[in-house]
Amino acid sequence: MVTKQFESEMPAQRSGLRRNAVGLGGAVIMSAAIMGPAVSTFFNPQFSTPFSGAATPFVYLLCLVAILITATGIMEMSARLPSAGAFYTYVSQGIGPRAGFVTGGLMFVAYALLPPAEIGLIGSYLQATLKSEFGISLPWWLIGLVPAVAMTVLAFGGIQSSLRTALVFFTAEVIVVVTLAVIVVARGGADGLSAAPLTPGASPHGVSGLVTGFVFAALSFVGFEAAATLGEEVRQPARNVPKAIALSVICVGVLYVFCIWAEVIGVGTQAANKLDGTSTPWNDLASTYAPWMKLLVVLAAASSMFAVMVNSNNGIVRILAVMGREGMLPKLFAHIHPRHKTPTNAVLVQGVFSVVIAFVVGSIAGGLGNPVGGSNVYGYLGFLLTLGILPVYVLTNVAVIRFFRARREFSVLRHGVLPVLAILLMVGLLAGQVDEQTTAPYTWFPWVIVGWVVVISAVAIWLGVNRPDKLAVAGAVMATGEASDTGTSR
Template sequence: MSAAIMGPAVSTFFNPQFSTPFSGAATPFVYLVCLIAILIAASGIVEMARELPSAGAFYTYVTRGLGPRAGFVTGGLMFVAYALLPPAEVGLIGSYLQTTFRSEFGSNVPWWIIGLVPAGLMMLLAFEGIRSSLRAALVLFTLEVLVVVGLALIVVGHGGHDGLTLHPLTPSASPNGFDGLTTGFVFAALSFVGFEAAATLGDEVREPRRVVPRAVLISVLLVGLIYVFCIWAEVNGLGIEATNKLDGTSTPWNDLAATYASWMKWPVIIASVSSMFAVMLNSSNGIVRILNTMGREGLLPSPLAFIDPKRRTPSYAIFATGAFAIVLALGVGAVSGGLGDPVGGSNVYGYLGFLLTLGILPVYVLTNLAAARYFASSGRFKLIRHGVLPLGGASLMVALLVGQILEQTVRPYTWFPWLIVIWIVLAAAGAQWLASKRPKQLELAGAVLASADAEQARETVGVG
């Protein structure tokens, strides 16, 4: 689950193109540093997952470590981060296939029309039930890993464009210096969003205290190494100069397939789309559950609580999720690049992906701080495991967020950190109001926002 939401193919085929305008040929270095940073940031998550296995995941960890108000803010940030994934993928699928169809067939189907197809299929599978969605996602995940790693091995086997070099694994390869590395890091971090998903299965797996932490760490390490190797192979395959010219509309892996293994062209195209769709499916399933549960608990309009009597699925919540994804994708695309140009769809993914990454990073900060405080107050504090690593992970994520505010100079990216700050302030104000007026509802609302685990929340806080 964790590995599938990270989406190895989509993260390898597309996310680097959003880093390369900033970090250029040093993008493999950025991914390597990001892998190390995420492993450190995961330390607090792993410790809390081992100590408090729960479907509430981050909400539970932060609430137990820092209190229900911080837990509510955590839930609000998670909700925003995962709600933006489906519309981001609608834009990316549309942009990628519009560019592909134009080059392969000479046709020019607008990206937004193409994006409606996966959005509709997403809703159809959700109507059929969670089993259909998960089975489809598992098949697509297996396919994408085989294709992306296979093509990377072929590129390396051919010796690349100008011979193999480790220079892309050094910071000096960045054409824009430290500023470029900092901004490129955020898009690299987007590739790791979802690694924590296994933590939400704490109530459903055997031996959760052992299995869940192991799943989180193995997912980060395995998928992270795939990223570093494949993106290093990409830079070597294209060459330094060509890599530095990439942008969000580029399709470098199509070019690599055409150059090094023409028979891989269509497998790459299929794996690219399947990976995007798998991410869309997994994220939309979570949002649907949250909307449905919030409807049942009176936190959102009651129609969202409706369950289809035949399929036993939350049909109105599914429709709301699909409609939100389509409207937001088309709105952002129309404003940022137009509905007829693939740049519009590409910008949807770039903007929303950047924004959701900035939304999830504070969650990692809060969880690591919660881990340090929880174990310090429990009397079982160990300096490295519960102090150095969690506080180090929190510091790295804070440094990244601050760096974005100070170093970012390209609009509209300069605005996005402030949008997250505003959202945090609003969530904190909402938590303060609930704490004073409806304290029991505060804990319930935070649990719902974080994981849709309302049944457990009701028992815990005595609501319902």
């Protein structure tokens, strides 16, 4: 049944990505795996608990609702404009080609920085684990290089092989996380079962703690929209892409709430209130409730990181391919392998970029032999990519309002109330992200994003003046999701 989801039902077009290569199941995996359920469950809640404490499961429940609201606008646009360019296409059609070009630049920051961030995290986590558990000393950069090469090889082979691999790792990590959570709950936790962590009253710092905890919890949902980049390869994209986005948010969100509730129950309220970013509560839960699962927890964490790498890489190379095809980047990015139907040049460039960025940032931020260097790669790039993706969510929901009003298909709820609410939520979250970071280099990163926006905006203006024919067709979507070589509609 799983294999059938990925079978191609008709011959691929000669010049484009492989049509009908992915079913609904594959699209769900694309979005769900990029959120990294194991990584997000094992590591991310500890950034919220210093503020929301034992109420962190309630915070994740609020996040689930907020992300669903934000996702409605993306679902509306993906149903009307199926394209590998995803947000680049949506904003180009809804606001204009210059805004679309800026969106493409922000998406590059968001998606392109995920693989190097995960290289750093995998390397540092396994370096420390191998040393403590087995006495083996390997530098994080060498460990991280292995999944980086595997990611690139899988991307060359095509979307089907990448998604099959992601499905295997995703399934394994979910089984491990849920199994340990169920064991903790079945054994009654540290102080007995309670619904208190699912209520705001469990916050040790009141409403302010809930708000700040929300800011950090939202990081666990970044990437929920990844299925949109499969718009040219998924079967029945107008139906399956929106459904995949909704299903992935709901399924992974419910998993977060249940497993983080189990975490709080397992360690106890007082201990949960003392957790911070350096804590590893799931290692402790395995040691206390199921010692035989300790190694499985390590493997699930590593596999989850790799699945994030694979799926984020799939997303960015397709965005690069569309921008190259439409003349917004050099044409070499648009080259499609005749047999595999993959953008091989984009794959190679992104693979080299990921390794170089991870190693350069790591060498500056702690050293290539010190696991701190790898963990800082994850922290620094993770914050940067979050600052890149949140404005994209805002622009997309603005595009929803303009796109459907212009076509007189406007629904007050779907194209008015929900997008406005999503805009307010994402602007508030972005402001919270900036406000909560008070130490360098995190205080510098918002200015990095501002500088990047200024640069790509200037390029967009130049294109509009000097090459309006190229800018005018940015994000153009035909029935096949293609733009012609001449830059005009077919």
